[in-house]
Amino acid sequence: MASLPPLTESLVPFLDPYLPQINRTVSLDKAETDENPPFITLTFAQSIDSRISSSPGVRTSISHLETKTMTHYLRSKHDALLVGIGTFLADDPKLNCRFRVNHNGMDHLIRPVIIDPTFKLGSFYEGSKLRQVSLDSKGLPPIVVVKLSKIRSNPEIESFCIQHDIVLLPLEGELASKFQWIEVFKELKKRSIRSIMVEGGASVINSLLSSRDSRSGQPLIDSLIVTISPIFLGKSGVEVSPCKELRLSDVSWWTGVQDSVICSHLN
Ligand SMILES: NC(=O)C1=CN([C@@H]2O[C@H](COP(=O)(O)OP(=O)(O)OC[C@H]3O[C@@H](n4cnc5c(N)ncnc54)[C@H](O)[C@@H]3O)[C@@H](O)[C@H]2O)C=CC1
Numbered sequence: 001m002a003s004l005p006p007l008t009e010s011l012v013p014f015l016d017p018y019l020p021q022i023n024r025t026v027s028l029d030k031a032e033t034d035e036n037p038p039f040i041t042l043t044f045a046q047s048i049d050s051r052i053s054s055s056p057g058v059r060t061s062i063s064h065l066e067t068k069t070m071t072h073y074l075r076s077k078h079d080a081l082l083v084g085i086g087t088f089l090a091d092d093p094k095l096n097c098r099f100r101v102n103h104n105g106m107d108h109l110i111r112p113v114i115i116d117p118t119f120k121l122g123s124f125y126e127g128s129k130l131r132q133v134s135l136d137s138k139g140l141p142p143i144v145v146v147k148l149s150k151i152r153s154n155p156e157i158e159s160f161c162i163q164h165d166i167v168l169l170p171l172e173g174e175l176a177s178k179f180q181w182i183e184v185f186k187e188l189k190k191r192s193i194r195s196i197m198v199e200g201g202a203s204v205i206n207s208l209l210s211s212r213d214s215r216s217g218q219p220l221i222d223s224l225i226v227t228i229s230p231i232f233l234g235k236s237g238v239e240v241s242p243c244k245e246l247r248l249s250d251v252s253w254w255t256g257v258q259d260s261v262i263c264s265h266l267n
Pocket residue numbers: 043044045046052053055056057058059060062083084085086087088090091115116117118177178179180181199200201202203204205207238
C-alpha cells in the first residue's frame with residue numbers, strides 16, 4: 001500500500017470531542033475505575049447505500065486516502081483495535097497504526113483484538129499480514145476472544161497461542177454462540193486496555209449498534225465515527241444497519257476532498 005498522506009489539519013479539532021479523554025481532567029464521578037468499561041469508538045467506512053464491502057468476504061476500498069489517514073490517526077488514539085474473525089478472513093488486515101505520532105519517537109502500538117468464538121484464526125494466522133507485522137515489530141500480536149468451551153475441548157489452541165505470542169481471552173457466552181459485549185470489554189479493561197476502536201465487520205457493527213448495557217440501559221458505544229464515500233455498492237454489498245431505529249446526538253459533519261465524516265454520540 002502507498003504510504004499515507006499527512007493528516008488534514010482540520011480533522012484534529014473536528015475529531016477531538018469524540019476521542020477518549022485520556023490525560024484530561026475528568027470529574028470524580030467519571031474518573032476511571034476498574035469497574036468502568038473501556039471507552040468504545042465504533043468507526044468504519046461505508047458507501048452512501050450503507051454498505052461496507054462489495055460482497056461478503058471481499059476486501060473493498062471505500063475511503064479516500066485522506067480519510068484512510070484519519071483512520072490511522074484514530075488508531076493512534078486508542079489502546080486496542082477490535083474486529084470480528086470475518087474481517088480477518090476477508091481482508092487479511094495488518095491492524096497496526098501507520099500514523100506517525102511524532103518524527104523522533106516510536107510509532108503507536110495498538111493491540112489487535114479479534115472476536116473468534118471457534119478459533120478459525122488458527123488455520124490462517126501463520127501466513128497472514130497480521131503475523132508478519134508482529135514478526136517485523138511493526139505491530140503487536142492479537143488478543144483473540146474464544147469461547148471457553150472451544151478451548152477446553154481443543155487443548156492445542158492454548159499451545160498454538162503461546163507459540164505465536166497470541167493472548168487468549170476465554171469467554172463463556174450466555175447463548176450458544178454470542179458473547180455479551182460488556183463482558184468482553186470488561187475483560188479487556190482488566191488487561192489495561194482503556195480505549196477500544198471497533199472497525200467491523202458488519203456482524204460486529206450491527207450487533208454493537210443494537211447493544212445496550214443491561215443494567216444502565218446506556219449504549220455501549222461512546223463515539224460513532226463514520227466515513228461516507230460517494231459510491232453505491234449495490235444490493236450484493238454487505239449492509240450495516242442496526243436492528244431498529246437509532247437516533248444520534250451531538251452530531252458533527254466534516255467534508256474533505258472526496259469523503260464526508262459524521263461524528264456522533266448515541267441516544
Ligand atoms: N469498510 C469498512 O470500514 C470495513 C469493512 N469490513 C468488511 O466487513 C466484512 C466482514 O464482515 P462480517 O462477515 O460480518 O464479519 P465480522 O468481522 O463482523 O466477523 C463476524 C464474526 O465475528 C464473530 N462475532 C461477531 N459478533 C459476535 C458476538 N457478539 N458474539 C460472538 N461472536 C461474534 C462471529 O464469529 C461472526 O461470524 C468484510 O467484507 C470486510 O471487508 C470490515 C471492517 C471495516
